[in-house]
Amino acid sequence: KAGVTQTPRYLIKTRGQQVTLSCSPISGHRSVSWYQQTPGQGLQFLFEYFSETQRNKGNFPGRFSGRQFSNSRSEMNVSTLELGDSALYLCASSLDWGTQYFGPGTRLTVL
């Protein structure tokens, strides 16, 4: 089976812009979770989607949003980018609330 894929792998944006990241889960997986990884805060949970519904959300501002499509692919959007949003964004898929398998991540740099 193909693994979790994320696009793009690298992004450079400027403050105030918005960005959309994409994640394609492992075939058959209906749960997609998003995490932000930074050197200072480590790995932090953003949100989780299952069958197109957001089931859980972490402590991030409303500028961070996401959605899931009927084929389980997911996108996350960050509006009005800030310097502190520079991070590695990781997507993970699972069958349900079980073992999560991660993609390679999208490295976002905000200038």
Added chain:
Amino acid sequence: GNSVTQMEGPVTLSEEAFLTINCTYTATGYPSLFWYVQYPGEGLQLLLKATKADDKGSNKGFEATYRKETTSFHLEKGSVQVSDSAVYFCALIDGGSQGNLIFGKGTKLSVKP
């Protein structure tokens, strides 16, 4: 709330040395426990897991045993290789965390030839 505490790094070992990375957890329910590994510039790879007390997860020579009495899940390997150099994350998931993984801060391992 749920939390994971793992030993701070970095850890530097010589090739063929014995590795232990300590991990303890706090959870309200009965969590599943995981070790993930991250190589430079990459995402997280699942290394091993254990879903109930006394289970032993193992993979690629790494082992960890789910100890409920000590709330621990320490990672061990008998003989490390240079290729094991990476950052290792201990994590848990349970109903109390509502499906999201709770991670430790990570331990960077460097293995010298």
